[in-house]
Amino acid sequence: MSATPSAPATGRSYTCNWCGAVSDGTSLSCPSCGATINVKEIITPTGWIEMPGRKDMAKLQIGKSSCQIEGLYVPVADFNLSAEDGVYFAHHVLLWKENSVNISMMSMKGAWKRAFAGMPIFMTQAKGPGHIAFSRDLPGELLALPLQPGQAVDVREHFLLVATDQVDYGWTNSDIWFTTRHQRGDETEYETHYPLGMFLDRFSAPKTPGLLLLHASGNVFVRQLAPGQSILIKPTALIFKDPTVSVQLHFENPHSNWSLWMSYIQRYLWLRVTGPGRIAIQSAFEPVEDDGQTITKHSPATQQQW
Numbered sequence: 347m348s349a350t351p352s353a354p355a356t357g358r359s360y361t362c363n364w365c366g367a368v369s370d371g372t373s374l375s376c377p378s379c380g381a382t383i384n385v386k387e388i389i390t391p392t393g394w395i396e397m398p399g400r401k402d403m404a405k406l407q408i409g410k411s412s413c414q415i416e417g418l419y420v421p422v423a424d425f426n427l428s429a430e431d432g433v434y435f436a437h438h439v440l441l442w443k444e445n446s447v448n449i450s451m452m453s454m455k456g457a458w459k460r461a462f463a464g465m466p467i468f469m470t471q472a473k474g475p476g477h478i479a480f481s482r483d484l485p486g487e488l489l490a491l492p493l494q495p496g497q498a499v500d501v502r503e504h505f506l507l508v509a510t511d512q513v514d515y516g517w518t519n520s521d522i523w524f525t526t527r528h529q530r531g532d533e534t535e536y537e538t539h540y541p542l543g544m545f546l547d548r549f550s551a552p553k554t555p556g557l558l559l560l561h562a563s564g565n566v567f568v569r570q571l572a573p574g575q576s577i578l579i580k581p582t583a584l585i586f587k588d589p590t591v592s593v594q595l596h597f598e599n600p601h602s603n604w605s606l607w608m609s610y611i612q613r614y615l616w617l618r619v620t621g622p623g624r625i626a627i628q629s630a631f632e633p634v635e636d637d638g639q640t641i642t643k644h645s646p647a648t649q650q651q652w
Contacts, residue, residue, distance in 0.1 A: 364397075365492045378557075379490040380404035380415050397487060397566040397626075406490060408510055408557050411474065413490075421488040422481045423508055423559050427474025434471040434515070435508040439480045439561075446476035469515070480508045482561040489560040489585070489626070491549075498550035501586040503543040505560045512556030517545040522581065522595055522617065524644035526637055536642065539635050541581035541595070541615060548589070560585060564630030571621025578616040583631040588623030595647035613638065618648060 360376075361368050367378035375381060380401075406413045410428035415421055422441060425433060434452050443449070452471040472478050491499060493513055500518065509515065520542040528535040549558050562585050571577070571591060578596055587593070598614040615634045619625050 365490070367492060375401055375404040377405070377407040378492040380406050381490075394567040394569050397489065397568065406557065408555075411510075413557065413559075415488055415490070416479075419485050420481060420483065421486075421561075422479050423488065424477060424479040425472075425508070426477050427472070429475040432471055432473040432511040433478070433508050434469045434511070435480055436506065437470045439482055439507055440470070441479040441481045443472065443478040444476035446474075447478045448473045471511075480559075482507060484561070484563065486561055486563040486628070486630070487566045489562060489566060491558040491560065491586070493549065493551035493556050493558055495551055495553055495555065498548055498589050499558070499586050500546045500548050500589055500591075501558075501560060502584050503545060503547060505562060505585055506547060506549075507559040507561045509549060509558045510556045512551055512554045513558055514550045514552055516548045516550070518548050520544060520546050520593075521645050522593060524595065524615075524647075525642050526639035527642045528637075528639055537637070537639075539637075541617065541634050542584065542593070562626075562628040564628050566626060566628055568624055568626045570624055571619065573622040574620065575622075576618055576620035578618055579625070579627055580631055581615065581617040581634055583627040583629075584617060584619075585626040585628055587619065587625045590621070590623040591625055592620045594618050594620075595645055597641075597644075597647060597649045599649070599651050 359368055362376040362379060362381055364381040365376065365379040367376055369377050402416065402418055404415050406415070409431060411431040412426045414424045414426075416424055427433070427447065440449075449470060449472050452469045488507065493499065520540065522542040523538055523540050523544075525536050525538045528537065566585065569577075594617075596616040596618040598616065600614075613636065615636055
C-alpha cells in the first residue's frame with residue numbers, strides 16, 4: 347500500500363473503491379467500510395483485487411451507532427450502539443461489553459432445518475446503548491460489507507463475526523455434494539460429502555442499510571466476474587459471493603500409469619464459479635474433504651481427464 351494519504355479538501359465527494367459509498371472525503375477512511383481513502387487498488391495480473399488497506403482504529407458509521415475496527419493481526423470490532431440499535435452474532439465471538447448493553451438469545455427462522463445439518467439453532471443478540479466488542483480469536487482479516495436496501499450476499503458458514511439488526515439472516519442450500527462408496531469386507535457403505543457445507547448463509551438488507559462483518563484467515567482477494575466468465579477455486583477458500591454467481595463442482599482426474607490407488611491420491615476437487623458478480627477468497631484454507639474412494643453420485647459438475 348502507498349504512504350498515508352492526505353484527506354481531500356472539504357466539500358469534495360469521494361466514492362469508495364471497495365463498497366461504493368459516497369462521503370465528503372474529509373476522513374482518512376471510508377465511513378461505511380473503513381477502507382483507507384485515496385489508496386490505489388492492488389490488482390494481480392489475473393484480475394484479483396487485494397482487500398483494500400485499513401488503518402488501525404478505523405471508524406465506521408451505521409446510523410446513530412458506530413463501529414471501530416481495532417488491531418490488524420487479530421482484529422476487534424468495537425461497537426458503540428445507540429439505544430435504538432442492536433447487533434447479532436455467534437456467542438463465542440463476544441470479547442467484552444459494558445453493563446448497559448443487554449444480551450439475549452435470538453431464535454433463527456426455520457431452525458429445525460438447520461438442526462439436521464448440525465448447525466446451532468440460536469444466535470445471540472445485543473441491544474444498546476453502550477459499547478460491545480467482538481473478536482474471532484484468530485489472525486486474519488476483518489471484512490466490512492455494507493449492504494444497501496435490496497442487496498444480498500451469500501457467505502460460507504462460520505465466517506460471520508457480527509451483523510447489525512438491519513441485516514436479515516437466512517440460508518440457501520449449497521447444492522454442492524458428492525457421494526463415495528466404501529467397501530469394508532462384505533459390506534458396502536456410502537458417505538456424502540459437502541465441500542461448501544450443506545448451506546450457504548444469505549445476508550440481505552431488505553429495507554434499510556446495514557453492516558455485515560466477516561472474519562477470514564490469511565489474506566483476502568476479491569474478483570468481479572463478467573457474465574459467463576468462470577474460474578476454478580478450492581471450495582474451502584470461498585468466503586462470499588454475490589447471489590448472481592453460480593457454483594458447481596469440477597473434477598480433475600490426472601491420467602496415471604501407477605496404481606489405481608495413486609490416481610485416487612491425485613484426484614482434484616474444484617469449485618467452478620461463474621459470473622456475473624463478485625467472489626472473495628482467503629489465502630489460508632483447509633484441505634477439501636475427499637477420502638479418495640469411488641464417487642457414485644454428485645451434484646451438477648464438470649469433469650476433465652488429463
